[in-house]
Amino acid sequence: MKIIIGTILSILLISLISSVDAKDVCTGLTPANGTQIANVASCSKTALGQIPTVNHMTSTIITKPEFGQTLPINKNFTVEVKIINLHTGFFSNPETQYYSFSQTLDKNGKIEGHSHITVQYLGLKATPDNPPDPRTFAFFQGLNAKAVDGTLSQTLKLTEAGFYRICTMAASFSHQPLIMPVAKRGSQDDCIRIRISEH
Numbered sequence: 548m549k550i551i552i553g554t555i556l557s558i559l560l561i562s563l564i565s566s567v568d569a570k571d572v573c574t575g576l577t578p579a580n581g582t583q584i585a586n587v588a589s590c591s592k593t594a595l596g597q598i599p600t601v602n603h604m605t606s607t608i609i610t611k612p613e614f615g616q617t618l619p620i621n622k623n624f625t626v627e628v629k630i631i632n633l634h635t636g637f638f639s640n641p642e643t644q645y646y647s648f649s650q651t652l653d654k655n656g657k658i659e660g661h662s663h664i665t666v667q668y669l670g671l672k673a674t675p676d677n678p679p680d681p682r683t684f685a686f687f688q689g690l691n692a693k694a695v696d697g698t699l700s701q702t703l704k705l706t707e708a709g710f711y712r713i714c715t716m717a718a719s720f721s722h723q724p725l726i727m728p729v730a731k732r733g734s735q736d737d738c739i740r741i742r743i744s745e746h
């Protein structure tokens with residue numbers, strides 16, 4: 548008798564949990580529509596899409612400037628980025644097709660997408676005590692072009708002395724973060740710190 552009641556209770560509990568699971572996560576939220584919805588929480592039903600094998604996971608290194616390099620203020624410099632296993636040059640219209648379709652692979656099994664460079668001012672310490680505000684950046688640029696010999700580059704100029712973090716942000720064709728096949732892996736992106744000096 549105890550076993551039967553226990554079984555019935557377990558079945559009830561499991562069905563309760565799965566009905567919570569099955570609840571539409573988008574209920575009550577603004578539906579995604581291909582625009583970038585910044586000020587209200589929204590909800591996308593785009594599927595994750597095509598996922599590469601572990602042998603085709605994206606990896607990035609910033610080759611220029613060097614990590615920790617000091618560069619002069621108000622002077623152009625070039626950031627160079629090398630990426631493997633990202634078929635670059637795939638960049639949907641971010642005004643109308645943001646998150647609007649699933650991740651795609653090319654015929655060789657590599658993710659089709661693009662990367663970005665985002666630069667944030669850290670102040671006078673290379674490692675500030677608090678994370679920088681993601682709404683604020685000193686420089687941002689999509690690397691929309693196709694890589695030349697696996698290298699993407701971007702010229703920029705920084706106008707305040709201090710430390711900066713330069714990061715890449717790789718994305719799929721319609722701008723979602725890259726979807727990878729396994730959780731335990733190396734990062735798909737790279738970040739470096741540099742210092743901008745008045746002298």
Ligand SMILES: *[C@@H]1O[C@H](CO)[C@@H](O)[C@H](O)[C@H]1NC(C)=O
Pocket residue numbers: 577578580582584
């Ligand atoms: C997309 O949704 C946002 C948020 O609801 C709305 O402000 C915007 O007008 C919509 N744009 C289009 C093109 O449907």
Ligand SMILES: *[C@@H]1O[C@H](CO)[C@@H](O)[C@H](O)[C@H]1NC(C)=O
Pocket residue numbers: 623702703
């Ligand atoms: C600095 O870079 C900008 C943007 O690429 C370019 O228009 C400008 O001519 C460059 N200035 C110098 C001095 O190279």
